[in-house]
Amino acid sequence: MSYVDGFVLAVPKAKLDAYKALARKAGAVWKEHGALAYAECIGDDVPYGELTSFPRAVQAKEDEVVVFSWVVYESRAARDSIMAKVMADPRIEMDPASMPFDGKRMIFGGFEAFVEL
Numbered sequence: 001m002s003y004v005d006g007f008v009l010a011v012p013k014a015k016l017d018a019y020k021a022l023a024r025k026a027g028a029v030w031k032e033h034g035a036l037a038y039a040e041c042i043g044d045d046v047p048y049g050e051l052t053s054f055p056r057a058v059q060a061k062e063d064e065v066v067v068f069s070w071v072v073y074e075s076r077a078a079r080d081s082i083m084a085k086v087m088a089d090p091r092i093e094m095d096p097a098s099m100p101f102d103g104k105r106m107i108f109g110g111f112e113a114f115v116e117l
Contacts, residue, residue, distance in 0.1 A: 001113040002036065003076045005083075007069045008107045010060040015100035016042075019067070022093075022100060029092055030071055033085040037072035058105045067101075079110060 011019045020040075027038040043066035046054045054066045073079040086092055096103050 001116060003073045003079045004111045004113060005071045005073075005079065006109060006111060007067075008054055008058055009067050009069075009101050009103075010055070010058040010064040010105055011067050011101045012061075012064050014063070016065065018100040023069070026086075026092060029086055029089050030082065033089070034078060034082045035071050035073055038069075039071075040067060040069040042067055057107055076110070076112065 023040040027040065030038045043054060046066050048055045048060075054060075054068065058066060060066050071079075073082060087094070093099075
């Protein structure tokens with residue numbers, strides 16, 4: 001079974017084009033280093049729930065959109081190796097000041113797949 005990293009974040013609408021450019025570059029780097037798949041999705045039907053929801057989880061503001069993304073790897077070991085290469089790659093800018101979103105509100109984690117159809 002594969003291994004998946006998942007991400008949910010809020011991106012200001014005014015910075016969406018910059019985020020899309022960053023995502024395209026990041027996806028190419030992840031794939032170059034061995035990721036099997038890379039996806040970035042803009043929230044289209046993500047209502048603000050009374051108790052829980054994607055917007056609540058990332059404290060999305062009125063002028064922000066929710067982005068859901070994931071990266072698929074062959075295994076956890078492959079993910080750890082690929083992630084180390086990605087984080088060391090100079091094409092990936094990790095400076096919070098240059099990011100087109102607030103990284104402190106990003107939710108992320110690694111998941112072991114148990115059903116794949």
